[in-house]
Amino acid sequence: MYEILRKETLSDAVKLMVVSAPAVARKAQPGQFVIVRTDEYGERIPLTIADFDAEAGTITIILQEAGKSTLQMGRMQQGEAFATFTGPLGHPTEIACFGTVVCVGGGVGIAPVYPIARALRDAGNAVISIIGARNRELLFWEDRMRDVSDELIVCTDDGSYGRKSLVTGPLKEILEQRRHEIARIWAIGPAIMMKFVSLTTEPYGVATIVSLNTIMIDGTGMCGGCRVVLEEGAQFVCVDGPEFDGHKVDWDILLARQRFYQEEERAAIRRWEHICRLQHAAAEGG
Amino acid sequence: MPGLTQRQRMSIPRQGMPEQDPQVRSANFDEVALGFTEELAKREADRCIQCARPHCVEGCPVGVLIPEFLSALRDGDMLGAVRAMKVNNSLAAVCGRVCPQEVQCEQTCVLARKGEPVAIGRLERYVGDYELARRTCPLQRAPATGKQVAVVGSGPAGLACAVDVARQGHRVVLFESLHSAGGVLVYGIPEFRLPKSVVRGEIDYAAECLGIEVRVDHVIGRILTTQELIEEYDAVFLGTGAGLPSFLRIPGINLNGVMSANEFLTRVNLMKAYRFPEYDTPVRVGRRVAVVGAGNVAMDAARCSLRLQRLRSLSASESGDEVHVVYRRSRVEVPARAEEVHHAEQEGVIFDFLTSPVEILGDASLGVAGMRCIRMVLGEPDSSGRRRPVPVQGSEFEIDVDTVIFALGTSPNPLVFLGSPGLERTKWGTVVADEQTGRTTVRGVWAGGDVVTGAATVVSAMGAGRRAAADIVGYLQDVPETW
Numbered sequence: 001m002y003e004i005l006r007k008e009t010l011s012d013a014v015k016l017m018v019v020s021a022p023a024v025a026r027k028a029q030p031g032q033f034v035i036v037r038t039d040e041y042g043e044r045i046p047l048t049i050a051d052f053d054a055e056a057g058t059i060t061i062i063l064q065e066a067g068k069s070t071l072q073m074g075r076m077q078q079g080e081a082f083a084t085f086t087g088p089l090g091h092p093t094e095i096a097c098f099g100t101v102v103c104v105g106g107g108v109g110i111a112p113v114y115p116i117a118r119a120l121r122d123a124g125n126a127v128i129s130i131i132g133a134r135n136r137e138l139l140f141w142e143d144r145m146r147d148v149s150d151e152l153i154v155c156t157d158d159g160s161y162g163r164k165s166l167v168t169g170p171l172k173e174i175l176e177q178r179r180h181e182i183a184r185i186w187a188i189g190p191a192i193m194m195k196f197v198s199l200t201t202e203p204y205g206v207a208t209i210v211s212l213n214t215i216m217i218d219g220t221g222m223c224g225g226c227r228v229v230l231e232e233g234a235q236f237v238c239v240d241g242p243e244f245d246g247h248k249v250d251w252d253i254l255l256a257r258q259r260f261y262q263e264e265e266r267a268a269i270r271r272w273e274h275i276c277r278l279q280h281a282a283a284e285g286g
Numbered sequence: 287m288p289g290l291t292q293r294q295r296m297s298i299p300r301q302g303m304p305e306q307d308p309q310v311r312s313a314n315f316d317e318v319a320l321g322f323t324e325e326l327a328k329r330e331a332d333r334c335i336q337c338a339r340p341h342c343v344e345g346c347p348v349g350v351l352i353p354e355f356l357s358a359l360r361d362g363d364m365l366g367a368v369r370a371m372k373v374n375n376s377l378a379a380v381c382g383r384v385c386p387q388e389v390q391c392e393q394t395c396v397l398a399r400k401g402e403p404v405a406i407g408r409l410e411r412y413v414g415d416y417e418l419a420r421r422t423c424p425l426q427r428a429p430a431t432g433k434q435v436a437v438v439g440s441g442p443a444g445l446a447c448a449v450d451v452a453r454q455g456h457r458v459v460l461f462e463s464l465h466s467a468g469g470v471l472v473y474g475i476p477e478f479r480l481p482k483s484v485v486r487g488e489i490d491y492a493a494e495c496l497g498i499e500v501r502v503d504h505v506i507g508r509i510l511t512t513q514e515l516i517e518e519y520d521a522v523f524l525g526t527g528a529g530l531p532s533f534l535r536i537p538g539i540n541l542n543g544v545m546s547a548n549e550f551l552t553r554v555n556l557m558k559a560y561r562f563p564e565y566d567t568p569v570r571v572g573r574r575v576a577v578v579g580a581g582n583v584a585m586d587a588a589r590c591s592l593r594l595q596r597l598r599s600l601s602a603s604e605s606g607d608e609v610h611v612v613y614r615r616s617r618v619e620v621p622a623r624a625e626e627v628h629h630a631e632q633e634g635v636i637f638d639f640l641t642s643p644v645e646i647l648g649d650a651s652l653g654v655a656g657m658r659c660i661r662m663v664l665g666e667p668d669s670s671g672r673r674r675p676v677p678v679q680g681s682e683f684e685i686d687v688d689t690v691i692f693a694l695g696t697s698p699n700p701l702v703f704l705g706s707p708g709l710e711r712t713k714w715g716t717v718v719a720d721e722q723t724g725r726t727t728v729r730g731v732w733a734g735g736d737v738v739t740g741a742a743t744v745v746s747a748m749g750a751g752r753r754a755a756a757d758i759v760g761y762l763q764d765v766p767e768t769w
Contacts, residue, residue, distance in 0.1 A: 023509050037465060043557070043566040044465075069566055084465040086503040217557065217567075220463050220505055221699055222473075222529040223549035229540050234533070239701065253540050256652035260542045264568035271563050 002085035005058060007078045010140035013065045014108060015074045016050070022057030024087045030115040031093030031211065031243055034059060035219040037084035038076065043069045046216045048112035048188070048242070049088060059087070062111035062140075068268035089219045090242045093209075097124040098183035102174060103149070104167050104197055105131045106189025110141050112211060113188045118148040125183075126150045130170050132189075136161035167193060168200045175204045182206050187246065191255055198246030210246040212237045215257065229253045292335050300402040301330040312589075312633040313596035315477045315560050319383070319408075327412045331359035334404050337396050342406060345394035347749030348381075348446070349374045352391060352406055355413060367413050368423045375410075376425060376449045376492050377442075377748065379418050379484050382411025384475060385745045386623050418487045425495040428455035433762045436461065436519040438506045438702060441469020442744045443525030443735025445489065446751030447758075451523075452496035454759045459519070460498055463505040463701075464556065469527055471744070473556040474548075476586050478593070482555070505701060512706035516730055521758045523724070524717060525751055528696040528736035534578065538646030539692075543572060543654035547579070547587040547693035554590045560597065571595060572688030573607050576657055578643055580613035584693035585626040588635045591691070609635050610685070614642040614662050614675045640664075642675065644682065646690055656684050698737045716740055724754030729769040732758060 008016040024034060033048045051060035065074040076082075093116050101120050105113035110131050121127045129149035133139040134157045146152045153170045154162030163170065167189070175182065185208045187197040194210040201208045214226040219238045226237035229250035235241065304320040305311075311318050322330065334356040342352045351370045358366030371378050387393075387407035395403035417423065433456045437448045440462040452458040466472050468485045493500055506512060506526075515522045531546030533539045550569065553559040557567035575591040577584050588609050595607040611630070613620065616639045620627055631637070640662040649655040661681035664673035698715045710718040710727040717726055717733040724732040734750030736742055 023504075027509055041565050068563075084503055086463070086465070086505060086509075088508055089505065217549060217552050218464060218473075220529070220701055222531070223552050224531045224533070224546040225549045227540060234540055250540075253652060256542055257540075261568050261570065264562065264570070268563050268566065268568070 001081035001083065003081045004076060004078050007076075010062065011137045013074070014062065014138060014140060015065070016060060016062050016111075016140075017076075018058050018060050019082065019085060020057060021059050021085045021087075024085065025052050025054050025057050025059050028052035028054070028059060028088040029092035030095065030119045031112070032088035032090050033213075033219075033242055034061065034085055034087030035089065035216070036061065036073070036082050038069065038072055039083050042072075042083060044084065044217055044219070045069050045073075046089075046213060046219060046238070046242075048211060048213065049115065050111035051115055059085070060111075062108055064108040067265045068272045071269065071272060086219065089238060091240075093119065093186075093243060095119045095123050100126040100128065100178075100181045100183060102171065102182055102185045103127060103129045104171060104185065104187040104189070105129070105145070106167055106187075106193040107133050107138060109187075109189030109193070109211075110139075110145065113186060114141060114144055114148065116186055116188075117145065121148045121150075128174060129153070130155070130167050132156065132165070132167040134158065166196070168196050171197060172200050175201065175206065179204050179206070184209065186211075191251070191258060194246060195249075195251040195255070198249065198251070202247050208246040209243050210249065211242045212244060212249070212254070213242065214254070215260065290332060295333055295335050296397065296401075298329060298333045300333065300405055301326045301408075303405075303408055308629075308632040308634075311478065312592055313600060315593055317481050318478050318629060321415060322408055322412045327359060327409060328362065330405050330409055331356050333397065334360065335396070341394040341396060342391040342404075345391040347390065347745045348752055350381075350391070350410070356404065356406075356409065359409060359413070364413075364416055365422055368417045371410070371413050371417075372423060372425065374752075375748075377414075377445065377488050378410050379414030379488055380442075380471060380480065381745055381748070382407050382409075382414050383480050383484070384471075385410075386743060388624065390745070414488075415484075418484065418491065421491065425449070425453060425492060427453060427496050430457070431455040431762070433457070433520045434459065435521045435523065435758060435762075436515040437523045437525065438512070438515070439469055439525040439527055439735075439737070440467040440489070440500065441471060441525060441527050441735065441747065443527070443737075443747035443751035444469065444523065445492070446748035447523045447525060447732075447734065447755045448498050448751075449492050449496060450752050450755030451521075451758055452498050456520075456759075456762060458496070458498045460493075460500045461504040461506055461510075462500065462502045465502050466556065467500050467502060473552045474583065474586070476551070476555055476590050478589070479586070507701035507704035507706075511704060512702060512709070512731065516706075516728070520730070520762055522731045523751070523754055523758065524702060524726070524731065524733040524737055525735045525747070526699060526702045526737045527747070528716075528741045529699040530697045530715075531692065532694045532696065533692050534643060534694065536643060536645050538648055538654075541646055541648045541652055541654050543570070543688055544646055544690045545692070547577070547583045547691050548696065550587055550691050551583070551590065554594075560590070560594060569594065570689070572654070574687045575609045575689040575691065576612050576643075576685065576687040577609065577691045577693055578612050579693035579695070580611055580615075580637075581621045581693060581695065582623060582626055584611055584613075585622045585630050585635075587691045587693050589630055589633060591689070592633055592635060610638050610687070611635055612638045612641050612643060612657075612659065612685075614640065615672065616640055616664060619672045638685070640675065642677065643690075647684070654688050654690055657687050657690060658682055658684050696736075696741045698740075702737075714740060722753060723757035724750060725757065725769065
C-alpha cells in the first residue's frame with residue numbers, strides 16, 4: 001500500500017498528493033508516469049509524475065477530478081493509501097542544453113511540465129514557460145513555474161487571471177518574433193490543446209514534444225489499448241512514449257479513442273454520485 | 287477399489303465431467319467444469335491399470351507421479367494422493383484445469399490405444415482442489431541456506447521455479463509487474479476456465495509454506511533493472527512470458543472497437559470488467575464481434591464476448607448478437623484445444639474458416655463499421671507443417687461487425703531487458719537459453735517459459751521453470767568457476 005503523506009487542494013477539482021513510494025522515487029525522472037489504483041475495485045489510471053524526491057521516497061501527483069476514479073481519488077485523505085502505485089513508467093524526457101526552449105502547460109498539464117522545465121533549466125537552457133487554464137480557479141503552481149523559468153506567461157481562457165487567451169496565442173507571438181531562438185517546445189495538457197499547439201508550431205518548423213495520456217491498463221506494453229497513430233505507424237504510449245513528436249501524431253484518431261468509453265464513464269459517475277449522496281444522507285441521519 | 291481385475295477396470299467407462307448447462311453458463315462467468323465428486327473420482331481412478339512401465343508420466347512436462355497418485359486415489363487414500371502429487375507439482379488445481387492433457391499424459395495413457403484414456407487431468411484437479419480446501423500436506427522447506435534468488439514474473443514459469451528453489455531453503459523474492467500475482471493465469475485465462483480464487487489459493491499456500499516474498503507492482507526494467515538484481519541476488523530467473531500483442535498489418539486497426547485479445551482479456555479477467563460498474567474498469571463489446579485467430583486465447587476472447595453480450599441482453603432483450611471466430615485455415619488446423627472449441631460451439635460461437643481479414647472499415651466517428659475479408663484455400667504445407675492458406679482472387683466480401691479482437695499470438699516484452707546488457711536474444715525477441723538448464727548468456731541469469739519459447743502452454747512453462755530451478759539449486763550448492 002502506498003500512503004498519502006500530504007494532500008493539497010489546488011482548486012475545487014484539482015488535488016495534489018505526495019505519496020510514499022520509495023522504490024519508485026529512487027528511479028523517477030521527468031516525463032515519466034505512474035499507474036495508480038485506489039482499491040480492489042479500482043481502475044488502473046496513468047498519472048504523470050509532477051515531482052519526485054528520492055531522499056524522502058515520495059512521488060507527487062496532481063489529479064483533476066473528471067471521471068469516477070479521479071473523483072474518488074480526490075476524496076482520499078492524508079493517511080489513506082493507494083492499492084497500486086506502479087512506476088516509474090515510460091521513457092524519461094530527453095534533457096540536454098538545446099538553447100532556448102518553450103514549456104507549455106495547460107490545466108492539470110502544468111504539473112508534469114514543471115519537472116521538465118526545471119530539468120531543462122538546470123541543463124542550461126533559457127526556459128520560456130506558458131501556463132494556462134480555463135479560469136483562475138484551475139490555475140496552480142504559478143510560483144513554482146516562475147522559479148524555473150526565465151520568462152513566464154500566464155493566461156486563462158476567460159480572462160479571470162493573467163492574459164485572456166488560449167496558450168496558443170502567446171506561443172504564436174513568440175514564434176513570430178523569435179523563431180530562430182527557439183530550439184524546442186514541450187506541450188502538456190488536454191489532447192485538444194496539444195493538437196492546437198502542434199498545429200501552431202508546425203509552420204515554424206520547431207520541434208514540438210507532447211506527452212500523451214491515453215486509455216491504458218497495464219502500462220507495460222501488454223494491452224495495446226494506448227496505441228497512438230504516428231506518421232510511421234502505431235506506437236504504444238506506455239512503452240514508446242509518453243512523449244512524441246506532436247507534428248506526427250494523428251490527433252483525430254487520438255481524440256476519438258479517448259472518447260471510446262465516454263458512455264461508461266458517465267454511468268460510473270452517476271452511480272458514484274448516487275453512492276456519495278446515500279453516504280451523506282446516512283451520515284446526516286446518524 | 288483394490289479387488290478389481292484388469293478386465294473389470296478396463297470395462298469401466300471414462301467418467302464425464304459435470305458441467306454447467308451451455309445455455310445457463312453462456313450468461314455467467316462461473317466455472318464451466320464443476321469438478322468430480324468423490325464417487326466419480328474413485329470410479330475414474332479405478333480405471334487405471336497401473337502399468338508396469340507407465341507412459342503417462344513420459345507425457346507430462348513436469349513428470350507428475352501419475353500412477354502413484356492414482357493408486358492412492360483408488361485406495362481412497364487422499365493424503366497419499368496429495369503427497370504423491372506434490373512431489374513434482376505444487377499447482378495441481380491449476381494444471382488440472384488448463385493443461386492440454388489430450389496431447390500429454392492422456393495421449394500416452396495405454397488405455398487410449400483401444401479406448402478412452404484415464405481422465406488424469408480431471409483427477410489431478412480433484413486432488414488439487416481437495417488440498418487447497420484442506421491443506422493437509424504443506425510444502426516443506428529445507429533449513430535456510432542464506433542464499434537469495436530473484437524470480438521475475440509470477441506466471442507459471444516463475445511460480446514453478448520459485449517453489450522448487452524455495453523448497454531447498456533459499457530465500458526467494460518473486461517480482462510481478464501487475465498488482466496481482468499469477469501472470470497469464472490471472473490476466474489471460476478467464477474465470478470460467480480457471481477461477482481466480484484457485485490461482486490465489488495456490489500461490490498464497492505455496493508462498494506461506496515456503497516463505498516466498500511476493501512483490502507486486504514491480505516492473506523490472508524500470509523500478510529495478512535485471513542488472514541490479516544480478517548484483518543483489520545469488521541467482522536471477524526470468525519468467526516474464528510473452529506479453530506483447532500482435533495486430534494484423536491491415537487498414538483500420540486503430541479504429542475504436544478494435545483491440546488486442548490481451549487488452550480485452552485483461553479488462554475482463556484481471557480488472558473484472560464483467561462486473562462493471564461494481565468494478566471501475568469498463569469493457570465494450572458490440573452486437574457483432576469478430577475474434578481473429580483460433581488459438582486458446584481466441585477461444586477465451588470469443589467466449590468472454592459471448593457472455594458479455596448475454597449478460598447485457600438479460601437486462602435489455604436484444605437479438606442479433608453474434609460472436610464469430612475468423613480463421614484463415616480450416617477446422618483441422620485450429621490450434622486451440624478440442625475441448626475449448628467444443629465448449630465455444632456449444633455456447634453459440636460461430637466459426638468462419640478459410641477467411642482472412644483484409645481491411646477493417648470505419649464509420650464517421652472512427653468506430654468499426656464492418657470488416658472486409660477474403661476467402662482462402664489450403665495449398666502446400668509451409669514450414670510449420672500445416673497447409674498454407676492462399677487467398678482466392680476476387681473473393682472479397684464484407685462481414686457486418688462492430689468489434690474486432692485480435693488473438694494472433696504474442697511475443698516477449700522487452701522491458702525486462704532495459705539496462706541489462708549481454709542478455710542475448712533471437713530475432714523474435716525471445717531470450718537465448720539452454721533448453722535443459724535454462725541458462726542464458728549472462729552468468730547467474732536463467733530464463734524459461736514463453737520468454738524463451740514464445741507463446742506456449744502453462745505446463746510447458748512450468749516444466750522450464752522447474753528445470754531451471756534444479757540447475758539453480760545445483761549451481762548455488764557449489765558455485766562453479768565457469769558458466
